[in-house]
Amino acid sequence: MSEPTPEIVAEEKPTSFSVFYSCMRCGTQVSQSELTRLPEIKCICGFRVFTKVRPPVVKTIKAF
Numbered sequence: 001m002s003e004p005t006p007e008i009v010a011e012e013k014p015t016s017f018s019v020f021y022s023c024m025r026c027g028t029q030v031s032q033s034e035l036t037r038l039p040e041i042k043c044i045c046g047f048r049v050f051t052k053v054r055p056p057v058v059k060t061i062k063a064f
């Protein structure tokens with residue numbers, strides 16, 4: 001028995017997912033469609049600089 005639990009982790013959705021943006025300050029990832037719904041491009045922390053991230057290719061890179 002497994003309930004459908006929608007998660008924001010986009011691992012195998014090549015086409016249906018739009019571009020994601022990651023906040024440069026706190027790292028919160030927001031989808032592009034979510035950003036466009038906002039009155040202004042702004043993170044929840046108030047920062048306004050985002051970097052583009054690609055949701056389909058989720059690779060865990062440990063660099064330490």
Ligand SMILES: [Zn+2]
Pocket residue numbers: 023024025026027028043044045046047
């Ligand atoms: Zn932020």
